[in-house]
Amino acid sequence: MRAAQKHPTTITLEPLLKFTQKRMCQTPREKLVHLCDQNRGPSLLSRIVHDTTPVLAGKSLDRMNQIMVRQLLPIIDDMGNYETVDLNAWIRHAITMVSTNVTYGNLNPFQNQHVEDTFWELERNVALLLANIVPWLIAPKTWRARKRLCAAFKDYFDLAGYEDGSDLLSMRYRSFIRAGLTHEEIAYAEVPLIVGLLTNTVPAAFWVHFEIFARPKLLEEIRGEVEENALNIAPDGTHVIDLGCLRDGCPLLLSVYQEVLRMRSTMVTIRFVTRDVVLADNYFLRTGTMLFMPAKELGRHQSAWGTSADEFDGRRFLRSSTTIDDNGDKKRDPRRTGGFMAFGVSPTICPGRHFSTSEILALVAMITLRYDIAPVDGLWRAPPRMNSATTSNMGPVEGRFPVTVKKRQKYEGKLWQFKLTEGKGQFGLTVG
Numbered sequence: 001m002r003a004a005q006k007h008p009t010t011i012t013l014e015p016l017l018k019f020t021q022k023r024m025c026q027t028p029r030e031k032l033v034h035l036c037d038q039n040r041g042p043s044l045l046s047r048i049v050h051d052t053t054p055v056l057a058g059k060s061l062d063r064m065n066q067i068m069v070r071q072l073l074p075i076i077d078d079m080g081n082y083e084t085v086d087l088n089a090w091i092r093h094a095i096t097m098v099s100t101n102v103t104y105g106n107l108n109p110f111q112n113q114h115v116e117d118t119f120w121e122l123e124r125n126v127a128l129l130l131a132n133i134v135p136w137l138i139a140p141k142t143w144r145a146r147k148r149l150c151a152a153f154k155d156y157f158d159l160a161g162y163e164d165g166s167d168l169l170s171m172r173y174r175s176f177i178r179a180g181l182t183h184e185e186i187a188y189a190e191v192p193l194i195v196g197l198l199t200n201t202v203p204a205a206f207w208v209h210f211e212i213f214a215r216p217k218l219l220e221e222i223r224g225e226v227e228e229n230a231l232n233i234a235p236d237g238t239h240v241i242d243l244g245c246l247r248d249g250c251p252l253l254l255s256v257y258q259e260v261l262r263m264r265s266t267m268v269t270i271r272f273v274t275r276d277v278v279l280a281d282n283y284f285l286r287t288g289t290m291l292f293m294p295a296k297e298l299g300r301h302q303s304a305w306g307t308s309a310d311e312f313d314g315r316r317f318l319r320s321s322t323t324i325d326d327n328g329d330k331k332r333d334p335r336r337t338g339g340f341m342a343f344g345v346s347p348t349i350c351p352g353r354h355f356s357t358s359e360i361l362a363l364v365a366m367i368t369l370r371y372d373i374a375p376v377d378g379l380w381r382a383p384p385r386m387n388s389a390t391t392s393n394m395g396p397v398e399g400r401f402p403v404t405v406k407k408r409q410k411y412e413g414k415l416w417q418f419k420l421t422e423g424k425g426q427f428g429l430t431v432g
């Protein structure tokens, strides 16, 4: 992996961007050429994707997080009104609504339940569209789902919905307009962004809840850590969870989160070899070769994680305060970056990781404090994964996962709020 990373211009993602833009977004041929052809250096599309990083950081990220916590709170409050919920559907709906409202603003097409259902129907079988073998014949439902989704987004762009959206959306909209795309074409070009926005965050949030609630001792430790370091009680009695304190004062929560990603990631990083190259003086790769780097094997290798590589260890990502172990030997940093591929492999690291981390940690911190959750049959058995999922690499769950929800007596009747401190939206996450 390290050897491949040393050749970022020869071993590149570029052809995959073109593939996605052609098959997922149906961009017409001449515009595809304009967007994707490289004239020495990165293509226009690659530059647009690259420009995603600054609009998912700094002040843009603060604004997104501000809206995110405002949207999340009533959804978490509402959870207490039910004795049982399907945790899979509940998390999916919560993350879908919050993330898309943050991104698309007041005219967010996902506010129509039909659009939300349409997107998830599309995502379930999107591989059939990517295969591109007369997709309208072999996958008519998926084909129609994309059409309906993109029709809703075309209306949104016609109504200038982007004026009220995030900086991320506005950057993409302006770039695609400059590239000569119509509103309908931009609507189709939005599909991969919605996929990136939702399809990993939803299952990641599910598994974080699953792994914490299934371990009573860990649950108590997480509750204690959040109460001690991130919960403040305002003079009027409102209980306030401070997101900055989740980041800076709750290392166990952050470690558990990353361990869940490490264990659950099914990411296979794909790169294309654009010129003959020799890796590590040993492996000759011819032009046109595809390189696959699977997180499941490389990301859980004993050389990176030691003998416990296959076990869940919530403390794995804690920074050690001492540099010497019990035997007097020098300790290695437990966060061995080469083995962590959940957010990609450098130089292509997920720019949305800070936003999704804030969203997931805000959700799980408040839910663990306020509610007791357990499967209706009392057994924490991992539900099956959706076999057809191709766009998600976090193992989305197939079917329902019914749980009972009980308000915790300790906080019965309390009012809750989130607090955000500007400039604290970025996390020191491990990256590969």
Ligand code: HEM
Binding pocket: 013, 049, 050, 052, 056, 196, 197, 198, 200, 201, 204, 267, 269, 270, 341, 342, 343, 344, 345, 348, 349, 350, 351, 352, 353, 355, 356, 357, 393, 394
């Ligand atoms: C837990 C949640 C998430 C996970 C596990 C995740 C994972 C990843 C991974 C593995 C990649 C690299 C893909 C590759 O190398 O082919 C990636 C790229 C990307 N992600 Fe995420 N992602 C998450 C959330 C998000 C969110 C919320 C957004 C948008 C707001 C987002 C936007 C993107 C974009 C635009 C790229 C392409 C970056 C590039 O090509 O330079 N992701 N993500």
